[in-house]
Amino acid sequence: MTEVTDLKPHLPVYLDNAATTPVDPDVATAMAECLTLDGVFGNPASRSHLYGWDAEERVEQARVEVAELLNCDPREIVWTSGATESDNLAIKGVLLGARARGRHLITSRIEHKAVIDSCRWLEKQGCEVTWLTPDASGSVAADAVAQALRPDTALVSLMAVNNELGVFNDIEAIAAVTRAAGVPLHVDAAQALAKVPIDLAAVPVELMSFSGHKIYGPKGIGALYVRRNAGLALEPQMHGGGHERGLRSGTLPTHQIVGMGRACALASAGLEAEMARLRDLRERFMAGIAELDDVGLNGAAERSVPGIVNLAFGGVDGEALLLALSADVACSSASACTTATVEPSHVLRGIGLGDELAHASIRFSMGRFTTAEEVDFAARRVLETVSRLRASFAGNPRRGVV
Ligand SMILES: *Cc1c(COP(=O)(O)O)cnc(C)c1O
Numbered sequence: 001m002t003e004v005t006d007l008k009p010h011l012p013v014y015l016d017n018a019a020t021t022p023v024d025p026d027v028a029t030a031m032a033e034c035l036t037l038d039g040v041f042g043n044p045a046s047r048s049h050l051y052g053w054d055a056e057e058r059v060e061q062a063r064v065e066v067a068e069l070l071n072c073d074p075r076e077i078v079w080t081s082g083a084t085e086s087d088n089l090a091i092k093g094v095l096l097g098a099r100a101r102g103r104h105l106i107t108s109r110i111e112h113k114a115v116i117d118s119c120r121w122l123e124k125q126g127c128e129v130t131w132l133t134p135d136a137s138g139s140v141a142a143d144a145v146a147q148a149l150r151p152d153t154a155l156v157s158l159m160a161v162n163n164e165l166g167v168f169n170d171i172e173a174i175a176a177v178t179r180a181a182g183v184p185l186h187v188d189a190a191q192a193l194a195k196v197p198i199d200l201a202a203v204p205v206e207l208m209s210f211s212g213h214k215i216y217g218p219k220g221i222g223a224l225y226v227r228r229n230a231g232l233a234l235e236p237q238m239h240g241g242g243h244e245r246g247l248r249s250g251t252l253p254t255h256q257i258v259g260m261g262r263a264c265a266l267a268s269a270g271l272e273a274e275m276a277r278l279r280d281l282r283e284r285f286m287a288g289i290a291e292l293d294d295v296g297l298n299g300a301a302e303r304s305v306p307g308i309v310n311l312a313f314g315g316v317d318g319e320a321l322l323l324a325l326s327a328d329v330a331c332s333s334a335s336a337c338t339t340a341t342v343e344p345s346h347v348l349r350g351i352g353l354g355d356e357l358a359h360a361s362i363r364f365s366m367g368r369f370t371t372a373e374e375v376d377f378a379a380r381r382v383l384e385t386v387s388r389l390r391a392s393f394a395g396n397p398r399r400g401v402v
Contacts, residue, residue: 010328012325012326012327012328012329012330013328013329013330013370013374013375013377013378014330014367014369014370014374015329015330015331015364015365015366015370015374015378016330016331016332016363016365017307017365017366017367017368017370018163018164018166018191018214018307018308018363018365019332019365020213020214020219021213021214021215021216021367021368022216022369023213023216023217023218023259024216024217024262024263024266024368026262026266027216027217027218027259027262027263027266028259030258030259030262031218031255031256031258031259031262032255033258034055034058034254034255034258035255040054040055040058040254041055041254042054042055042254043055043251044056044058044059044251044252044254045241045243045251045252055252055254058254058257058258059079059252059254059257059258060074061258061261062257062258062260062261062262063077063079063257063261064261065261065262065264065265066210066223066260066261066264068264068265068268069193069194069198069264069265069267069268070193070198070199070200070208070225071198071199071200071201071202072200072201072225072227073228075228076200076225076226076227076228077223077224077225078223078224078225078226078244078245078247078248079221079222079223079244079248079252079257080221080222080223080224080248081220081221081222082211082212082213082219082220082221082222083112083114083188083190083209083210083211083214083222084112084114084211084222085222085224085237085248086188086209086210086211086222086223086224087112087114087115087118087157087186087188087209088114088118088237089224089234089236089237089238089247089248090155090157090186090207090209090224090234091105091115091118091119091122091155091157091186092118092121092122092235092237093234093235093236093237093247094154094155094184094186094207094232094234095122095127095154095155096235097232097233097234097235098233098235099231099232099233100154100155101152101153101154101183102150102151102152102153102154103126103127103128103152103154104127104128104129104130104150104152104153104154105119105122105127105128105129105130105153105154105155105156105157106129106130106132106145106148106149106153106155106156106157106158107119107129107130107131107132107156107157107158108131108132108133108134108140108158108159108350109131109132109133109134109346109349109350110134110138110159110162110164110165110346110347110350110351111157111158111159111188112159112163112188112190114188115157115159115188116346119157130148132144132145132148132158133350134350134351135351136351136352137167137299137300137303137351138162138165138167138298138299138300138303138347138351139167139168139169139170139300139303140158140169140174141170142170142173142174142176142177145158145174145177145178146177146181149177149178149181149183153181153183154183154184155183155184155185155186156174156178156183156184156185156186157185157186157187157188158171158174158185158186158187158188159187159188159189159190159191160187160188160189160191160192160196160198160208161189161191161192161195161196161305162191162299162347163190163191163347164298164310164345164347164348164363165298165299165304165308165310165347165351166191166299166304166305166307166308166309166310166365167299167300167303167304168192168196168303168304168305171187171203171205172202172203175203175204175205176204178204179204184206184207184230184232185204185205185206185207186205186206186207186208186209187205187207187208187209188208188209189208189209189210190209190210190211190214190222191214191305191308192305193210193211193214193215193264193267194214194215194216194263194264194267194268194271195215195275195305195306195307196271196275196305197271200225200227205225205227206226206227206230206232207224207225207226207227207232208224208225209222209223209224209225210222210223210224210225212256212259212260212263215260215263215264215267216263216266216267216367216368217259217260217262217263217264218255218256218259218260220253220256221253221256221257221259221260222260223260224247224248226247234247236248236249238250274368275306276306278306278307278366278367278370279306280372281306281307281366281370281372281375282306282307282309282366284372284375284376284379285309285364285366285375285378285379286309287379288375288376288378288379288380288382288383289379289382289383289386291383292313292382292383292386292387294313294314294315295311295312295313295314296311296312296314296357297309297310297311297312298310298311298312298348298351298353298361299351307365307366307367308363308364308365308366309363309364309365310348310361310362310363310364311361311362311364312353312357312358312360312361313360313361313362313386314357314360315360315390316360316386316389316390317359317360317389318333318359318360318361318362319333319342319359320389321362321385321386321389322362324385324388324389325381325382325385328377328378328381329364329378329381329382331362331363331364331365331378332362332363333345333359333361333362333363342359344358344359345358345361348361364378
């Protein structure tokens with residue numbers, strides 16, 4: 001049944017920008033200047049020569065670029081290896097810190113695994129976790145946070161934008177609740193940075209996690225925002241030379257840091273225009289598959305970042321659909337694959353989807369380099385493939401193996 005067009009040598013259209021983004025060429029150029037002998041290769045911690053001073057200058061310039069996008073003080077930015085490490089440092093750091101006001105923390109069932117597993121680990125150490133359930137739209141209500149607060153609550157950790165659904169939480173409302181209670185709030189903003197405006201001067205969040213490779217920067221770099229004068233006494237999770245004011249030891253990777261800084265500078269330039277462009281692309285994609293019936297939208301579109309759409313194709317096995325599309329469209333199922341079994345996504349289950357629909361769900365995420373032509377092509381292939389799978393496996397969705 002292979003069509004001739006399937007054999008054309010072309011790369012699949014990349015609609016998995018929520019998983020990672022390509023490095024912007026501008027970013028790559030800036031990074032390349034910080035690697036070789038004729039570049040800024042020095043150790044930023046070397047205080048005794050020009051090589052070190054130059055590297056330190058680049059690192060501090062990048063810190064300013066990140067801080068400018070967030071409207072915060074550069075001294076509030078701690079470099080890490082990515083949002084996973086930032087989440088670990090924030091959550092374990094507060095709960096294990098000397099000034100934790102208790103051993104209770106509040107989070108939700110649809111957080112990134114870096115948050116969920118950090119909380120689970122703390123549970124094993126004797127901490128108590130309240131796992132909030134979001135509403136069907138994918139958001140956690142500020143009221144739910146207020147009701148879960150206790151005198152011994154040491155931290156609330158909730159994400160800004162969900163990576164599978166694209167849906168955002170009302171962080172302003174949640175921050176108002178935590179601030180009133182005097183409880184620090186950590187926000188995983190890996191999917192929000194450079195995608196939607198963030199103003200840390202206006203929103204009283206104490207800790208925020210970021211990743212370079214979700215914003216057209218390199219993999220292996222991230223940052224944790226740590227509010228100054230907030231009485232936080234984070235317990236470091238990496239011990240050593242005392243870099244980053246003792247919060248994160250390890251030689252600073254100048255090229256990675258410069259890449260993340262440049263990525264932030266690039267993003268701040270055209271944020272509103274890019275949001276509008278991505279919104280148009282998403283609508284174009286939806287219009288392209290509008291003929292299909294029984295397609296459910298997971299999460300509320302009106303409370304979502306513009307680039308992500310998560311769809312449940314009734315009667316279709318998501319893994320079979322991904323495989324059938326894989327030559328033409330690179331997207332992902334919300335399922336976390338283990339070697340032996342395919343578990344339905346904890347996020348989709350968390351918003352109340354049954355296993356059947358969770359297994360039928362696919363995330364498409366557009367990005368800076370996605371074109372209208374690519375979206376049209378992808379929509380056409382999705383339309384054809386879903387129709388074909390439904391026709392061949394009518395009544396037997398789970399046997400939709402190709
Ligand atoms: C990608 C992602 C992470 C992990 O970031 P890394 O830099 O890859 O460690 C954490 N949280 C969310 C919401 C993400 O999307």
